[in-house]
Amino acid sequence: MAEFKVTPWDVEGTVDYDKLIAQFGIKRLDDSLIGKLGKHTKDVHYLIRRRAFYAHMYLENVLADVDRGKKIYLYTGRAPSGPVHLGHIIPWMLTKWLQERLGAPLLFQIPDEEKFLFKDITMEETGKWAKDNILDIIALGFDEKKTKIFLDTEYAGHMYKHACMAAKRITLSTAKSVFGFDNSSNVGQLFYTCMQSVPAFLPSIIEGEPTQCLIPCAVDQDVHFRVTRDIAPHLGYPKPSTLLCKFFPPLQGIGGKMSASREDTAVYLTDTQKDVEKKIRKYAFSGGKDSVEEHRRLGGNPDIDVSFVWLTFFEEDDKKLEKIRDEYKSGKMLSGELKQILIDKLNVFLADHQKKREKAKDRVEKFMMRD
Numbered sequence: 001m002a003e004f005k006v007t008p009w010d011v012e013g014t015v016d017y018d019k020l021i022a023q024f025g026i027k028r029l030d031d032s033l034i035g036k037l038g039k040h041t042k043d044v045h046y047l048i049r050r051r052a053f054y055a056h057m058y059l060e061n062v063l064a065d066v067d068r069g070k071k072i073y074l075y076t077g078r079a080p081s082g083p084v085h086l087g088h089i090i091p092w093m094l095t096k097w098l099q100e101r102l103g104a105p106l107l108f109q110i111p112d113e114e115k116f117l118f119k120d121i122t123m124e125e126t127g128k129w130a131k132d133n134i135l136d137i138i139a140l141g142f143d144e145k146k147t148k149i150f151l152d153t154e155y156a157g158h159m160y161k162h163a164c165m166a167a168k169r170i171t172l173s174t175a176k177s178v179f180g181f182d183n184s185s186n187v188g189q190l191f192y193t194c195m196q197s198v199p200a201f202l203p204s205i206i207e208g209e210p211t212q213c214l215i216p217c218a219v220d221q222d223v224h225f226r227v228t229r230d231i232a233p234h235l236g237y238p239k240p241s242t243l244l245c246k247f248f249p250p251l252q253g254i255g256g257k258m259s260a261s262r263e264d265t266a267v268y269l270t271d272t273q274k275d276v277e278k279k280i281r282k283y284a285f286s287g288g289k290d291s292v293e294e295h296r297r298l299g300g301n302p303d304i305d306v307s308f309v310w311l312t313f314f315e316e317d318d319k320k321l322e323k324i325r326d327e328y329k330s331g332k333m334l335s336g337e338l339k340q341i342l343i344d345k346l347n348v349f350l351a352d353h354q355k356k357r358e359k360a361k362d363r364v365e366k367f368m369m370r371d
């Protein structure tokens with residue numbers, strides 16, 4: 001019996017990512033496939049090298065088309081319900097890199113109905129967060145000529161017909177077994193997965209011929225795309241590929257998923273330098289020992305230390321990271337010093353991001369796609 005549970009809406013317990021591969025029926029990202037990707041991207045992104053992205057489905061199909069010089073699309077998304085935190089942007093950072101390296105167009109879905117249907121939040125609030133979150137997305141540096149952002153409530157006219165075609169292929173029994181719906185689930189929840197499927201078909205619809213779609217996302221989202229892959233051939237579309245990452249851990253400890261609704265678990269992209277410093281000093285779970293004396297003698301455990309694990313997502317330089325790991329493990333580096341390295345790293349990143357976020361306010365219309 002698994003002592004953890006992962007659905008697209010909730011994560012409980014400590015996630016065993018290896019077991020999840022079997023549970024979800026996804027594939028481990030292996031060296032040979034990474035090598036094939038690397039032929040087209042020149043180098044391999046550190047999030048892939050370090051296996052933050054650790055699983056996939058059908059990546060080989062996308063690479064085969066890249067090999068043939070055929071156009072492929074990227075697709076990812078964000079259901080707004082609060083401010084964007086560091087965990088959200090992990091898949092988007094990789095998406096941006098893939099867009100640059102493969103020269104691929106990107107469809108960025110903002111399902112502003114999703115959290116309304118699944119959580120206790122109004123449409124007004126999701127709409128407000130959608131506008132806010134779009135600034136963070138643009139600030140990450142996606143190519144304005146190759147990126148289309150759309151809200152479900154504004155682009156539904158184009159999507160509805162295709163969502164119905166998907167809906168007709170998904171039975172109640174499939175929805176129940178795949179997503180765990182029951183008699184108390186509302187019918188909007190049942191339909192929602194169709195809306196998340198449609199953008200995976202849009203590349204083929206836009207291009208007028210079967211076109212591969214690669215979806216970088218957190219591993220929990222593969223459940224939606226498993227359904228998408230089942231119905232795609234019936235609708236005349238290729239099965240979409242996914243490139244799947246682990247969750248960015250909350251400050252309180254590795255294993256779980258960061259929640260946007262508990263302020264002290266996350267660092268937001270709009271946090272001040274002081275917020276960042278305070279949160280990490282106060283809440284980041286430490287793998288260090290209780291006393292300095294003991295820490296010097298026995299060393300810390302980087303693998304369960306949230307500050308170290310966060311650095312593996314944000315420190316690009318392998319050599320720097322290894323040096324930190326060694327010094328922490330040997331006891332030469334103390335918890336407080338490790339935390340300071342993380343605080344400095346994040347604050348440099350956030351200062352730059354927040355400038356770009358301001359500039360993004362005038363660029364929104366360049367990215368938006370509406371009915």
Ligand code: TRP
Pocket residue numbers: 008075076077078079080109111114196215216217218221
């Ligand atoms: N369901 C996602 C969320 O909860 C939003 C989303 C929509 C998405 N389409 C996507 C995520 C495609 C990844 C890829 O935030």
